[in-house]
Amino acid sequence: MANKVTDVMNERMAFSFEVFPPKTEKGMANLIGEGGVLSQLTSLQPDYISCTYGAGGSNVGLNVEVLDAVKASNGVIPITHFTCIGHTKDSIRQQLQNYLDHGINHILALRGDLPFGWTGTGGDLHYATELVAFIRKEFGDKFTIGVAGSPEGHITSRSLEADISFLKQKQDNGADFIMTQLCWDMDQFNYWRDAIAAAGITLPVDVGIMPVLDSAATINMALSRNGCVLPRKLAEIISKNWIFPNPFVSDPYDADVDAKKASFKEAGIEYTIGLIDEYRVAGIHGIHLYALNKYDDVARIVKESGIIDRV
Ligand code: FAD
Numbered sequence: 001m002a003n004k005v006t007d008v009m010n011e012r013m014a015f016s017f018e019v020f021p022p023k024t025e026k027g028m029a030n031l032i033g034e035g036g037v038l039s040q041l042t043s044l045q046p047d048y049i050s051c052t053y054g055a056g057g058s059n060v061g062l063n064v065e066v067l068d069a070v071k072a073s074n075g076v077i078p079i080t081h082f083t084c085i086g087h088t089k090d091s092i093r094q095q096l097q098n099y100l101d102h103g104i105n106h107i108l109a110l111r112g113d114l115p116f117g118w119t120g121t122g123g124d125l126h127y128a129t130e131l132v133a134f135i136r137k138e139f140g141d142k143f144t145i146g147v148a149g150s151p152e153g154h155i156t157s158r159s160l161e162a163d164i165s166f167l168k169q170k171q172d173n174g175a176d177f178i179m180t181q182l183c184w185d186m187d188q189f190n191y192w193r194d195a196i197a198a199a200g201i202t203l204p205v206d207v208g209i210m211p212v213l214d215s216a217a218t219i220n221m222a223l224s225r226n227g228c229v230l231p232r233k234l235a236e237i238i239s240k241n242w243i244f245p246n247p248f249v250s251d252p253y254d255a256d257v258d259a260k261k262a263s264f265k266e267a268g269i270e271y272t273i274g275l276i277d278e279y280r281v282a283g284i285h286g287i288h289l290y291a292l293n294k295y296d297d298v299a300r301i302v303k304e305s306g307i308i309d310r311v
Helices: 005-011 025-032 037-042 060-072 089-101 128-139 160-172 186-198 215-226 232-240 257-280 296-305
Strands: 014-019 048-051 077-083 106-110 144-149 177-180 205-209 286-290
Touching: 005 014, 005 144, 005 177, 005 286, 014 037, 014 205, 025 037, 025 060, 037 048, 037 060, 037 296, 048 060, 060 077, 060 089, 077 089, 089 128, 106 128, 128 144, 128 160, 144 160, 160 186, 186 205, 186 257, 205 257, 215 232, 215 257, 232 257, 257 286, 257 296, 286 296
Parallel strands: 014 048, 014 286, 048 077, 077 106, 106 144, 144 177, 177 205, 205 286
Antiparallel strands: none
């Protein structure tokens, strides 16, 4: 069993899931309870499972509880996401020590999305570059550090070049691997992959993929924060299964909504599998699937795409 995800990535393509801390007790039981989604996901033998962190630290207790459960499942490395906004250096130091005390030594070092109207980060650190430098200064090599990379450029970056230069800075400050932001545009991804290589970035690239299962979630993920390009093929699937009310119609009731949702999901699963194929031949080091705290559809994608050998 590998101790570091980067050891896996240097040897072969890694495969992992991302979950989030549910807000309710029922949701937690469903995820980490006996026979719950987490144990089902670990049965697929991912190399690691990461758990998101609510910016500002609102759900930190639940985040640690989920990661403890990952840690307890044999052989799967737990990775915590961590955002620095709203925290003092002292608070960051304490939280990171707490992760180490729980045996969690992999971290995705992020800045966090600034809530609307904020003019600064509300904390001592301003960017993920600083968080990476801080972790290395305070904790040496105790953490394996992942950082975010945005193939289309971060939504607030002044240019793709500026964004790539900060990614290089994250590498220089001690990051170990890159986890990418959602990107459905393979031409853009391939351009970015070549551009980061030209900039001297040699870190393994772990690609984040959100299964396309629901049209509202897909549109929300693409456009509520990230400004992602929707390729024609994906836009067609949304159009052919359109479920949203027409603002010019007085009675927008659509009797076919359920059938359209089911047909969207089928087409979306096929689309996701095709995307995984394209990424796997693009010279990447890992596929990171947002499991969305679900098993059945995610397992189907994993099995039908052939990411794992079922021996
Ligand atoms: P940064 O790298 O700090 O970049 C932010 C902006 O500042 C960019 O425009 C960048 O170009 C610019 N920049 C970076 N460094 C500098 C510098 N030194 N000087 C000047 N400008 C700079 N959010 C959560 O709240 N919880 C999560 O669990 C979570 N998980 C995520 C997982 C992944 C894989 C990704 C890609 C994102 C995740 N996010 C999460 C969202 C993330 O917090 C936001 O995208 C956030 O807006 C930026 O985080 P970052 O680490 O990319 O920031």
